[in-house]
Amino acid sequence: MDIGDMLERMRDPLGAPFYPPALQVLLVVTWVFHIFFVTLALGSSAYAILGFLRPNEYRLRLARVAARLTPNAVGLGIVTGIAPLLFVQTIYDPIWYASNTLTGFWSVSFIFVVMGGYSLAYLFYLKGSADGKLLWSAIASFVLPFFAGWVMHVLASVSIRPERWMEWYAPNGVIDTRGVEFHSWNIPRLVFLLPLQAGLSLAVVLTLFAWYFRRIEEDAPFMNWVANQGRWLGLAVSPLYAVAGLLWAATEGVEFGIGVPVGIALATVGLALTGYFFFLKQPMQQAPRTLLVWIVSLLTVGVVREAIRAVSLARFGYSVSNYPYIMDWGSILLFGVTTVVDVAVVTYLALVLYQSGGTQRDTQVSPRVERFGSIATGMLGAWFAFFILVGLYTTFMLK
Numbered sequence: 001m002d003i004g005d006m007l008e009r010m011r012d013p014l015g016a017p018f019y020p021p022a023l024q025v026l027l028v029v030t031w032v033f034h035i036f037f038v039t040l041a042l043g044s045s046a047y048a049i050l051g052f053l054r055p056n057e058y059r060l061r062l063a064r065v066a067a068r069l070t071p072n073a074v075g076l077g078i079v080t081g082i083a084p085l086l087f088v089q090t091i092y093d094p095i096w097y098a099s100n101t102l103t104g105f106w107s108v109s110f111i112f113v114v115m116g117g118y119s120l121a122y123l124f125y126l127k128g129s130a131d132g133k134l135l136w137s138a139i140a141s142f143v144l145p146f147f148a149g150w151v152m153h154v155l156a157s158v159s160i161r162p163e164r165w166m167e168w169y170a171p172n173g174v175i176d177t178r179g180v181e182f183h184s185w186n187i188p189r190l191v192f193l194l195p196l197q198a199g200l201s202l203a204v205v206l207t208l209f210a211w212y213f214r215r216i217e218e219d220a221p222f223m224n225w226v227a228n229q230g231r232w233l234g235l236a237v238s239p240l241y242a243v244a245g246l247l248w249a250a251t252e253g254v255e256f257g258i259g260v261p262v263g264i265a266l267a268t269v270g271l272a273l274t275g276y277f278f279f280l281k282q283p284m285q286q287a288p289r290t291l292l293v294w295i296v297s298l299l300t301v302g303v304v305r306e307a308i309r310a311v312s313l314a315r316f317g318y319s320v321s322n323y324p325y326i327m328d329w330g331s332i333l334l335f336g337v338t339t340v341v342d343v344a345v346v347t348y349l350a351l352v353l354y355q356s357g358g359t360q361r362d363t364q365v366s367p368r369v370e371r372f373g374s375i376a377t378g379m380l381g382a383w384f385a386f387f388i389l390v391g392l393y394t395t396f397m398l399k
């Protein structure tokens, strides 16, 4: 059996529940949200540490905000990680499960690492950030999620190199089931995806934070300072991002024969961001646009990651477009309705946040938003009730 046969036979015999290329698109899109929040968590926790280590009035104030942001961002990063996990398991199951097995010790430890990082970020926010105590917990809440990102990176890298799995499974013919070795990591890819994107996600959110509170007049000097910090950080990191992108292209890109397009795409993103931050004269006022620019950049990176995976697997005839599928209307309905209900609830929360908008006045949310909120939460309640009924029905009525 050759590698192509092996990959084909490892696919779910029932096939995917929906048209696979659509799931591939969702994989890339949901990964963008995931990487945005996890890198924001790393960026904000790094800022909190530095702010407490080298304090002045503004830095200390911002460090406390960052300490508060970190657990929220880690939480959102974990939640938004589940979506790409769902899709990667559906259309890339052979490679994802193989890499999780070959790195078994760490893929299990990963859960505890993430739990530890999340809990310690909370500990620092609740008990340490008021007066800069428990700084070790802030440092640990940076190191642990960073390590989780490293494990993610190794899983992704191992998964796209099936030709080496046997060598890793049985080095010199002796089976090694420990799963403790980190294989095939790529430092430029990691530096690009984690620390540099952490800097950029933080830069963008700093401008957004200042924009959100722009109407509080007495805070204007602080908010201007925060927005400018965001701009300078973006300007400092973007050129490094372009360089790391080129190095990623020169290593992994060249390995899979697509060094030139990968290099052009990633360097363009880095240089475009450099230009954007350079010409960004009003970082506070233009923060929503900056967020949009960053999301488009992350989407480009998501597509590049996907292209590398597709090209690597095409060597063995594996392609998402020929993954078998059967339309599973039950799953599609559950997925579709859950998405509609959740998007409605999240939109309602975002509208409330927006309308209560960064002032200390006792602002009222408009009746239209209130009505929308009642409908959204009503739908959520109805959906919960439906799930419970389905559970009861399958438990007691289906044998």
Ligand code: HEM
Binding pocket: 027, 031, 034, 035, 038, 039, 074, 077, 078, 079, 081, 082, 084, 085, 086, 088, 114, 145, 146, 148, 149, 150, 152, 153, 154, 156, 157, 189, 190, 193, 194, 305
């Ligand atoms: C909290 C710390 C985390 C960090 C810093 C992190 C970071 C990353 C990074 C850097 C990648 C890309 C790796 C690469 O392409 O080389 C990635 C991919 C991924 N992450 Fe996370 N992650 C974290 C937690 C999670 C969690 C808790 C989940 C699941 C619930 C998750 C699900 C995924 C999935 C499924 C992918 C791969 C998607 C694909 O291959 O297209 N991550 N993550």
